[in-house]
Amino acid sequence: MIHPVLPMLLVGILFGVGLYGVLARRNAVLVLIGVELMLAAAGLLFVTVGSLTADPLRAGQSMTVFIITIAAAEIAVALAVILAVFRARGNIDVSQRGSDD
Amino acid sequence: MVAALLAAPLAPIVAGLALVAGDRVPRAVSRHTAYAVSLAATLISLLAAALIAYDRPSLNRPWVPEVGMRLHLAVDGISVPLLLMTAAVGVLVVIHARHEQPGGGTPGTFFGCLLLVIGGGIATFLVQDAISFFLAFEVVLVPMWVLINRFGDPKDASERARAAATFVLYTVLGSTLMLVGILTMVFASGTADLATLARHPLPAGQQTVVAAILLIGLAIKVPIWPLHSWLPRAHTIAPTAGSMLLAAVLLKMGTYGIVRLVIAPLPAGVERLAPYVATCAVIGIVWGGLVCLVERSLKRLIAWSSVAHMGFVVLGLMSGTAIGLQAALFANIAHGVVSALLFAVVGGLKHRWGGDDLSVARRALRDVSPRLSLALVIGLAASLGLPGLAGFWGEVLAIFGAWNPGGDRSTGWFRLLAAVAAVGAVLAAAYALRVLRIVWMGDADGGRPLPPSPESDARGGELVVVTVLGAATVVLGVLPIILLNTTSGAVDHLMAVVGR
Amino acid sequence: MTLTYDWWLLAPVLVPGVGALLVLVVDAIAPRLGRVHWALTAGLLLVGAATVIPGLLPSADNPRRTLCLSDGSCLYAVDHVGAGLQFTALVSAAVIVLLALPIRVPTERAPVQAALLLTATAGASGVVAARDLTSWLVTLELATVPTVALVALRARRSATDGALSLLTTSLVSFAITAMGAALWFAATGTVQLGGDAVLAASHDADSRRILALAVVFIVAGVGFKLSLVPFHAWTPEAFGGASVPIGGFLAVTSKVAALGALLVIFRGVSVLGTSALAAIGVLAAISMTVGNVMALREQQALRFLAWSTISQAGWVVLPLAAVSSHAVRAAAGYLVVYALATLVAFAVVTALAHSDGRNHATRLASYGGLLRRRPLLGVTLALALLALMGLPPAVVGLVAKVLALGPVAGGRLWPLAIVAAVNAMLGVAVYLRWLRILFGAPTDPGTHDRLHPVHLAVVAIGLAALVVTSIAPQLLLGLVGR
Amino acid sequence: MPSASRLDTQSLALDLVLQPSHLVVLLPAAVSVLILVLTRRSARGAFVIAAIGGLLGLLAAAALLAQQARGGAVADPRTIGELKVGPALAVPLRLQVDRLMVLVAVAVALVSLVVQVFARWYLYSDPRYRQFAATVGLFTAAMQLVVLSGDVLLILVGWELMGWCSYLLIGHESERAKARRASYKAFLVTRIADAPFAIGLAVLALGARSTSIPQIVQHWQSAAADHGTALTAALLCVICAVAGKSAQVPFQDWLPDAMEGPTPASALIHAATMVAAGTVVLAKLVALLELSGTARVVLTIVASVSMVGAAVLAFCQHDLKRLLAWSTVSQVGLMLLGLAVLPVREPADLGISHLLSHAMFKALLFLLIGWLSVLVGGTIVERQSGALSKHLAVRWLVGIGLLALAGVPPLVGFVSKDLIVDEAARRGVDGDVSARIAFVALVCVVALTAAYTTRMWLILVHRTGRQRVVVREAVEDSYDIRDVGIVEMLAGSPQVDVHGRPLRRDEPMPPVVDDDDDGPLPEPQPGAGARTGLQLLAILSIVGGALIFSPMLEVDWENANLWLIGASLVLMAAVALLVRLMSIGTVYGDAAARLPLPLRSSASRGFDVDAGYVGLVARPVVALARGVARLEGGLDRGVQALPALVTRVAGAGFRLHTRRPTSGLVAVALGVVLVGLMGVIWW
Incomplete structure (x- = not known):
């Protein structure tokens, strides 16, 4: 059994890297990846804590599954939107100003 | 009788809403119809107010339980004079509005907004529930904004917008602060009923903060120096009828609110804050007086004099004595009548002259328009506190009240304030006579007095308005006992509750 | 492990949820039905709303629970406030659908939009009643993700820009919320959102700190959805880009979902006392101020409404800064009033955009003299704005402010109260700008199409609702309990 | 018969709500109301109302006097009822009828009636006659209210109303800038002096917990030992107001300027109403004055300085109307000294008796100078010189008035003045400081009064060189001297009305009463009523002194100091002789012409006190007002700058909102950090 500090550390690192990616990248897909990293951190935290507690529902594990599922759904929508953006203006740069009608 | 309670505020409000909303459907309401409807509504309201004053009915039923609002309508000695004055001024304002209807919009909207303001004023003095009081307080805002913004001085659209916005924003800030104070009290005591609030005061320590918030909020409405700067601007721009309502009704809501919401339920807080508020009030007296000495716009000058006069009212309120309270309530009514009269006259003059710049030399008004000039003389004389006219009793009794303040208030400081207020009364004389010297006596030198020109004198509706208001000024001055006896019972009761 | 099921109780979630499938199925069977889908959707939403009505009655149990585990904890509970919010969400969505009904869109897009809208509504309706982290997180995202697509589906450049803004923010917020949820789980050791676990966790200093972090992460995540500053940047972009009814959906139904989600968390944490939620007060104050100040200079009607939404969101969460039994009802009550007024405003804008063309409805200047040009629309919009200002004659807005x-x-939070008072003033300045334009000189749009009857009906009903609730505000406020 | 039982024929007590004391106040007030309400541009109607009202007012006062003499007067009649202002202060608002005040009321009513009747002639062609008559009515009512009031608030009412009426009367001819300024100045100066009045009355009333004068006197008499400072302060406040209304130093300068008003108005202001009101009020409070040595000394000094200074100024005046005005200041000072040197615990008989005598002869003199001014077209020395030698009808009356003013026995002026001098001497011997000051001042004033009255008389009867030539020619050319009227000889100078404009022939001339002896000479003169009134005043000026023998006045006339009287007579005679010597050889018979010109011109301007008022009060106040107006402008600009500020903030906000998704994300990240910090710190 590994000591919970290590996974916790990993959670922090993953979340930080994800946040950095979100803030630093201008490509929408890379931003998506950053978000995925952050979600992964959350999932990891759930699993870690879930393994430490004796929850009859296994809530930690099931939450992780839910998060992954939701993330998948979101990615689907996100890719669709990014596609639409690309069609509309030819790039997927998230640092470009929005425009009016 | 309960019907009268509802009819008094609702007749103008419903008629006003109908006029405003029905203005375009299917076509604009004619001036005649608008006038007839308005006159009928205000007369009904006046009749109902008289019935209420006579019978003192009461109506108390739940309305919006979610916020503890009840439909509790009743009157006592403090509100009856204000109620009657508002209803009566309402009728006069409508009559005057027919005489002098400004451009800028349809008659339906104009009269409708006037009615809404009148109805809001009447409702304010009828409700016995703190939150409904706030509601009634707010009713007048939007119509008044429309009156100033659309029907104000036609010369300068941007100044109109600025004046209207200044008025409405200042007032909203004040009333929201007042709401905060009200809600604090309501939460602490679990009821919004004004009488119950007064019977169950907050702990003394908390009273100061709540009283401060309420006083700041209400000070904007009154207005107390230095929160007054909306008033001259609004008055200068507003149409005559709007100015009359503003001075006679809207300012009174502030002082009435101080009596009901601050003095009665928060005696300890008032005692702590009274020296500061009274000081501001007295600064306002002197400040207003001084500005009037050099002000060039006649209407603005009268507005400034309102600041000074309301200073006396607040000084009386803050003195914490029955004399001061009586004086304040009297001065309140007196100012309502006198300022309505002055604004009617001055508005008429501005209308005739096409401007109100005092530095323009004009013929002596006493020769040109004898009736109008008599009204002006009565109004200004009352404004300088001439005995025999309405202004005198309130101011002199306010000084008497402030000389021996109640409670633990600093006697020395209040005596100083009373002395300064007395000096402020001298300033009132100086500016009132300044106006008389310029307007009434005229600037043109030499020669025989010119024959009057009846066509430019007060006639018809205007004559009715200035006559009634002038007569009221004289009656209040000669027989102050009518008013003082009406309020004395309620004041004694209030002072007993406050614990003096 | 067994769960109890009360289908009636679940109906407000199930009806739109299943309805979304139904719409897709209908489209598969009989393609290109167009407006029929919208009508079906509206019907479904109204049916869903009807199923909430028993919960609105004062006699209903408070709360009513279902999906209960054997240990007595329940995953789904609807109290009076919850029922009121569900009802608001469903009815507002139905109104949005009715507003969208006359608008011509490519026929293949209608069922997609309808299904997305139904899904989001189901999420909104569900998150209100969720009582555990899992269903809370799922329904919250169910209410969020479809809105991104809904915005994007207008398929103009501005719409995709808005959608991108919304998308990125929502994703990050979701990540933050998920992190918050994980921290919550770490602190309390359970996915239940009830107060007992929180209370137990608060005794231990470490878990207290983690719980604090969890709460602020969750508040930040939900703050995005409520458009609280500084999580608000997407709002004007999305409102400006989306079609007008979808803007309304973001402004109203989404907000119901967000507040519902926040209230679920709030109930759990409120046992800890006041300081825990001071952050909400700060966010409320900042939101009001920024929203109002920005709206003062905004020239586009839709973006104006977005800023207005931001400042109103501040008002919605304002009562939550003070932890008291009244706070929840106050926030919900304000939200309901806000929902009504904003819906009516959007209805007017939609009607105008439909008859005069979108270009004649998106600029504030094009509302010049609306009171004279189209009295019904003008009066209705004026009343809605007055309700948002909180000034009579729209008494209902004033009561909401109270x-x-x-x-x-x-709770004697004086600084907050004073900021709120200043913002009440700023708000009046903001809405008076528009009101003044309504009174002002008419601008001629060139076209004089008659209003679509559905729009006409919705606007008229909206006007009637404002008038009736101004006379008897308790009718509206009674939705969220007494 | 209910009415029969209501009048007690023995004591004349009347059992009605409306007492004669009420009527004394109400009838003159009714005059003004009725004139304003009933008449429309009809001067005749206004005159009828004014005359009848004035007469009724005089009758009511006479009835009150009779009642008082027979003991049937109600001592404290109710007025509008008690004002309810809480337990700390009773405001009964009752009148107070006592011996002295009834006399004053009669005098006021009489003077007012004569003034009303005279004004009809004097202002015959004045388009504002109605307003004038109405104002005089109100003025009289206000004075009667002060006289009969038993409540400090009622005093204040009458007091301020009088100030207002004086404003209206002085500004009557408001088309002239000087009249406008004079009225403004008169009201403001008195109003400034009144500011302490309200405070003083507040102190007195709040101390006694009542505004009733008897109660105030009673309370303070017992409380003076403990609250001496408060009493002194209150009395000083009252004295300040009295000095303002009675034109004593340092407020004296408004009164000469008030000569801009029509002469009947001056007669009213000087003789019976406004100026005398100070004396009346102090007389009511005289019992308190004795309790405060400081207040008495201050009053003595103020009155003495005013008295002597005004007498000097009167001597130097170039305008005879202003001479009379300054003499009023001097005489009022005399009255106030009468109060200041009063024997302990005595009612204010000395001051009031001089008030009464002054009312008679000063009204007479003012009305006569008005008459003369109509005849010769002005009141300056050049115009008036020789007026009496041309217009003999006025001569006797003027002579009587001036003799009374100078205080020549046995005229009324002598009687009342000598009583005061006597009392001052007596108390001065006893060692009373204020009495000694008063005595010195009185001696000066006796001499100065003799000087200026002699001067005036000499001017009025002076015959200019041209006149003498004309008279000689007339005598030489005429067979019958009696047929030659002097006016006719001067016909070269056209007749002018009060405005100095030539009288037009087509205007109705004042009614002329034919006099058989004088033949058909059209000399403007007042109507018979006015002349009767003047004659009545003259008679009263002669025999009014007999009043001291009546029980209505309680003065100590039996122990008159005959040596003192003799000395003062010698002094007066010597001064008169001196003045006569000085006048010889001057062009207009003006003794003051011997004085250096700068002194005369400066004195004519009241030693330029007006410049002091302007420099010390008016300019600083206006400068302060401008400063405040600037501050206010700044405040207003500050408030109005807020929208601009908010707009700028919004502009910055728009720059911050770059509309890029990335900036939104940065904001979210910052928000999380912010919220996290708050959560961690505040948990």
């Missing part, structure tokens, strides 16, 4: 300020004043 409601929102009540807990703050009662």
